[in-house]
Amino acid sequence: MTSNYNLTSFDSSEKLAIALSVEIADILNTSIEKNGKATLLVSGGNTPKLFFEKLSHQDIDWSNVYIGLVDERCVNNKHEDSNENLVKKHLIKNLARNATFISMYSKDFELNSVNKNYHKYFFRTDVLVLGMGEDGHTASIFPELDDLDKLYKSQEFCEVTKPKNAEYERITLSLGSILNAKNIFLHIEGKNKYKVFCKAAKDKDLFPISKILYNDKKTIEVYFS
Numbered sequence: 001m002t003s004n005y006n007l008t009s010f011d012s013s014e015k016l017a018i019a020l021s022v023e024i025a026d027i028l029n030t031s032i033e034k035n036g037k038a039t040l041l042v043s044g045g046n047t048p049k050l051f052f053e054k055l056s057h058q059d060i061d062w063s064n065v066y067i068g069l070v071d072e073r074c075v076n077n078k079h080e081d082s083n084e085n086l087v088k089k090h091l092i093k094n095l096a097r098n099a100t101f102i103s104m105y106s107k108d109f110e111l112n113s114v115n116k117n118y119h120k121y122f123f124r125t126d127v128l129v130l131g132m133g134e135d136g137h138t139a140s141i142f143p144e145l146d147d148l149d150k151l152y153k154s155q156e157f158c159e160v161t162k163p164k165n166a167e168y169e170r171i172t173l174s175l176g177s178i179l180n181a182k183n184i185f186l187h188i189e190g191k192n193k194y195k196v197f198c199k200a201a202k203d204k205d206l207f208p209i210s211k212i213l214y215n216d217k218k219t220i221e222v223y224f225s
Contacts, residue, residue, distance in 0.1 A: 003201045003213040005186070005220040013189055016225040017051040020187065023221075024127050025058035027183055031126045032064050039122050041173070041181065042091070043070045043131040043139070044083030047189055051129075052091035062099040066121050067092065070130060071140035071172040072104040074160075081168070104158070104171050111160055114171065119157045128181035132188050136196055136207025137163075140172035143207055151175060152211060175208075179215050186212070186222045194224060 010016040024040070031038035038060075042048065069083050077084040084103055092099055102121050104114060130138050137143060141151050142163045151159055154174035162169045178184070186209070188197055200207045204214035213220055 001204065001214060001216065003204070003210075004215060004218070005201070005213050005222050007222045007224060010223070010225040013050055013225050016187075016189070016223050017054040020051050020129075020185065020223050021054035021058055024055060024129070024185070025060050027127050028060050028065060032061050037064045037066065039066045039068075039125040039127070041068050041070050041122055041125050041128040042087060043129055043187075044072075044086050045131050047131050047187060048129065049086070049090050051187065052087065056091050056094040056096040058095065060095070062096045065096075065099045066102060067099050068102040068118060068122050068125075069104045070128065070178070071170055073168040073170055074105055074109065075168055076107070077103065077105070109171075111158065111171070115157045118173075118177075123157070123177075123180065125181045127183045127185070128178060129185045129187055130178070130209075130212065132186060132193060132197065132200075132209050134192050134196055136200055136209050138186075138209045138212060139178065140170035141175065141208040142166075148208070151208075175211055178212065179217050182218075184212070184218060184220050186220055188222070189225050197222070197224070 028038040072083045073081050075082050132138050144164050145161055152175045157177045158171050159174055160171055200210040201213055204210050
């Protein structure tokens with residue numbers, strides 16, 4: 001089995017953000033035309049901020065778009081470390097202000113309820129955008145987790161986990177729910193992450209992101225700058 005991806009490189013973050021936002025807007029618009037709605041799952045962190053800003057200006061019928069998260073920290077949604085807070089600040093504004101956001105974590109959080117809700121809205125989501133850390137993690141599937149194998153094999157849409165060096169528990173999509181997305185993009189920037197990506201692309205068991213790249217369901221679109 002070989003890794004299954006297309007790599008598109010850009011010489012600036014700006015060019016990448018524009019190209020990725022245009023490509024995803026096209027997919028979302030096509031889904032709205034066919035199905036009357038579109039769904040999008042995104043990741044947090046610093047890397048996607050510019051992409052979010054560009055996407056928020058795309059001409060889409062945002063009132064028929066549902067947006068959710070790939071993973072979330074178990075913190076208040078106003079907290080500076082909340083991915084929901086980040087997405088609302090950088091994406092759900094401008095033309096995208098009428099999109100519907102589906103929270104992953106709230107003060108009355110119950111994993112069973114989140115699983116039902118996320119499965120309802122995002123099973124085989126139209127678009128899923130992943131990031132990657134320099135340790136090879138993606139979503140909140142970290143290489144040092146004691147329950148790593150559980151996240152790889154889980155039949156649930158989401159799971160709760162606690163990275164060893166992290167301050168908060170996290171909710172994350174399982175590997176299976178990630179790979180059920182119709183279109184998967186991996187957005188990475190910087191030389192260090194590119195080196196990790198190249199290693200992951202050569203060994204299916206090296207990092208969590210390797211499991212994405214070596215899937216046998218679909219080609220992963222990798223955008224790098």
